[in-house]
Amino acid sequence: MDSPAQISVLQTAWQWWTYAARYEGALAATRRLGGVLWEFARDSTPDRLRARFGDAEYDWDYHVNTTSGAVGWRDRLLGMFHSAYQPTEPVAFHEMLDALQQSLQQTPGPDHTTLGTALNFRDFTFIDLGSGKGRTLLMASDHPFRRILGVELLPSLHEIAQQNLRQYKSESQRCFVLESICGDATAFHLPADPLVIFLFNPFPESGMRQVVANLDQSLREHPRPVYVLYHNPLLEHTLSESQKLRKIAGTPQYSIFTNL
Ligand SMILES: C[S@@+](CC[C@H](N)C(=O)[O-])C[C@H]1O[C@@H](n2cnc3c(N)ncnc32)[C@H](O)[C@@H]1O
Structure with a gap:
């Protein structure tokens, strides 16, 4: 290829x-x-x-x-x-996924009942927008996601991500459908699956606004559960301006948004 x-x-x-x-x-x-x-x-x-x-x-x-x-x-x-490549630390990543599970059990839903049940990763596609060398894709594969996708702008980082996906071996791996795509994530057409979207400051403010607009539009066309894990949420206000998302959990290190 x-x-x-x-x-x-x-x-x-x-x-x-x-x-x-x-x-x-x-x-x-x-x-x-x-x-x-x-x-x-x-x-x-x-x-x-x-x-x-x-x-x-x-x-x-x-x-x-x-x-x-x-x-x-x-x-x-x-x-x-664009934004400098920096991989997410494993401890921070697993903390965010644990927080996602826990926040669902504690967060009041829009109708004031708790969202309750734990999120079943098997129903969800994990997407990292700005996935670099693909470390989050590998770490996400320790969870039984339906599939895992990364979108990376820089071809050389994407090619290294592809090698990493081929090379990775871990006894804790639960998802084996992993893919790195080379392209501009602000123009990426989101799949119509339930999604966990991961963002680690990949874009400047204009790019974040574009991604939020794309996500709102995608949710209007295909209503489905979506969670956004925003690591180091420097531009959190852009997500708060979404017409579909609301914040359900966060620390200074991350924020979690959902449309539920
Ligand atoms: C801070 S790094 C995060 C890498 C990875 N998500 C992680 O957490 O390990 C941000 C990445 O976003 C990529 N990026 C920047 N602008 C992008 C765009 N418009 N589309 C896709 N990737 C982009 C950069 O090349 C970089 O690899």
Whole structure:
């Protein structure tokens, strides 16, 4: 199968600048571009590069490559314009899935009864929008989801995710239908299944608004249970503006939204 075409750094920087200049003016956009490039240079010092391997323990355990340490300069620079690749820590991930289960047992539903029953993962498709090297897909496969999908913009990260999906072996694995798709998640057509959608700050505010609009539209066309797990919820207000979702649980580390 052909590899997806690489994304051009210059074109990405130009699109980023044009968008910024439209809202802030050319001078402010150019200054901010300088700031982005300066941050990239600081982020490329040997100390910072070494520090990024601090997230590699998972890779040692499962013989995969999901660390942010082993991301080339090109993808790191592209990440400055979209969002930098950083894998979710296993402890945080499992805490979020546990919280999802528990919050259902405690949360009042719209009719003031409790939502009650535990979520049956078998009914749900798990989707990570901005899935990078696919670590969350592997971790989600410890739960018996119906299937697991990741959507990643950068072709090289997507290709590594595909290798990881082939290579991963764990006795705790419960779902074996896993797929990484290369594309823009803000334009991704959500499947009509019950969904658990995972977001770890993949988009700037405009991208988040687009995804929320897509989800609202998808729920109008195909009403079904949907949960959104938002890790490090810096742009939580964009989800709160959804016409279909409401927040049912959260900590400073994550928020959980549902349409139920
Ligand atoms: C913070 S990382 C999270 C990776 C993964 N979800 C995890 O939790 O381990 C965000 C990822 O979103 C990707 N991304 C950024 N914009 C995107 C877009 N429009 N469509 C798909 N992926 C995107 C980045 O390339 C990066 O891999």
